[in-house]
Amino acid sequence: MASATLEHDSHHVVTEKELWKGGKSPFRISYGKVMMWYFLISDTFTFASFLITYSSLRFTQSANWPNPAEVFSSIPLHIFEGVKAPLVFVSFMTFLLIVSSYTMVRAVQEGYRKNKMGVVYFLLPTILCGIMFLGCQYLEWTHLISEGMTPTTAAPVTKLVNFGQLFFVITGFHGLHVFFGVILNIWLAVNAWNGTFDKRGHYEMVEKIGLYWHFVDLVWVYVFLSFYLL
Amino acid sequence: MEQHDELPEGHLFLSDSEYAHSRTEVLKTIIILSIVTVVEVSVAIGYDHFNPTGGNFKWLINLFMAVMSVVKVIYIMGTFMHLKNETRGFFLTVLLPFMFLIWAIIAFSYEGGSWNHMRDIINAYNPLNLF
Numbered sequence: 070m071a072s073a074t075l076e077h078d079s080h081h082v083v084t085e086k087e088l089w090k091g092g093k094s095p096f097r098i099s100y101g102k103v104m105m106w107y108f109l110i111s112d113t114f115t116f117a118s119f120l121i122t123y124s125s126l127r128f129t130q131s132a133n134w135p136n137p138a139e140v141f142s143s144i145p146l147h148i149f150e151g152v153k154a155p156l157v158f159v160s161f162m163t164f165l166l167i168v169s170s171y172t173m174v175r176a177v178q179e180g181y182r183k184n185k186m187g188v189v190y191f192l193l194p195t196i197l198c199g200i201m202f203l204g205c206q207y208l209e210w211t212h213l214i215s216e217g218m219t220p221t222t223a224a225p226v227t228k229l230v231n232f233g234q235l236f237f238v239i240t241g242f243h244g245l246h247v248f249f250g251v252i253l254n255i256w257l258a259v260n261a262w263n264g265t266f267d268k269r270g271h272y273e274m275v276e277k278i279g280l281y282w283h284f285v286d287l288v289w290v291y292v293f294l295s296f297y298l299l
Numbered sequence: 300m301e302q303h304d305e306l307p308e309g310h311l312f313l314s315d316s317e318y319a320h321s322r323t324e325v326l327k328t329i330i331i332l333s334i335v336t337v338v339e340v341s342v343a344i345g346y347d348h349f350n351p352t353g354g355n356f357k358w359l360i361n362l363f364m365a366v367m368s369v370v371k372v373i374y375i376m377g378t379f380m381h382l383k384n385e386t387r388g389f390f391l392t393v394l395l396p397f398m399f400l401i402w403a404i405i406a407f408s409y410e411g412g413s414w415n416h417m418r419d420i421i422n423a424y425n426p427l428n429l430f
Binding site for chain 2: 095096097098103106110113114117121122124125126127128129130131136137138155156160163164167168170171173174175178181182183279280283284286287290291293294297298299
């Protein structure tokens with residue numbers, strides 16, 4: 070209905086008054102994308118409350134807080150046993166997420182071009198990086214637990230139970246987001262391959278899930294900052 | 300054409316030149332992000348190597364790390380999530396709620412510091428040593 074009035078003047082510059090009369094989005098983006106952003110804002114507040122708890126608890130015990138370079142001093146792989154390489158493994162994990170963000174944004178661009186194979190081609194490395202990230206997290210957790218750091222006990226090097234509690238809850242919650250991101254990306258790649266989005270006429274779903282995936286990377290920036298850099 | 304009704308107005312189809320331009324832009328962004336991360340990690344490892352007990356300039360290093368993380372977030376949200384290309388109204392809708400967090404970070408960190416100073420008083424009244 071409204072489209073008939075909108076179509077003929079697509080080059081017409083809309084005034085602010087017209088925008089708020091309905092029919093056109095004042096933000097000039099679709100409902101789905103706005104809602105994805107709102108979800109991400111609310112998720113930001115969940116992560117922020119975790120990280121602010123971290124900050125608060127760290128300040129209560131600032132003198133005894135473990136040094137990240139000591140806690141994360143080794144690479145949890147057998148061939149690197151005994152090698153002192155502080156922060157190297159987690160930097161590799163960060164690198165995986167940055168690379169996957171790049172391939173994701175390339176998939177979104179291919180979606181703008183309605184290039185079906187391009188979308189699938191760039192989603193595959195994104196999925197691979199996500200799975201590798203989860204694998205690395207598994208290795209790191211196993212290593213830390215074997216050293217005695219669990220949600221209820223402290224390793225000799227961490228001294229404080231709080232450090233382990235916060236670490237497992239926050240990186241675990243982030244890992245859960247990566248896990249769901251991988252599942253969504255697999256679903257996306259299968260649907261792109263099957264031509265679902267060609268039939269629909271647009272690849273906006275790639276954009277929406279892309280927003281979620283970048284958010285996961287964005288949260289990792291702050292998890293990385295809190296646990297490993299400060 | 301009728302299926303395009305739900306499409307958002309604006310940039311959903313890239314022309315050849317726009318496509319080429321956004322490809323280089325994204326490539327530039329990922330290179331900047333990688334460099335920032337490498338610098339952060341080198342500074343963290345280097346500082347720890349020379350000052351294993353903490354040292355006097357830890358606060359300066361922390362400030363540097365915080366600023367670098369904000370730089371990374373600006374690039375991720377601005378370029379990867381296209382926020383800098385959205386309308387001003389939407390940009391502010393997303394960004395303004397985060398202003399609350401600035402106060403929350405200051406207030407709760409301050410409160411944590413306050414507990415730290417009250418530890419002796421609390422322990423005196425806390426025979427089980429729970430805190």
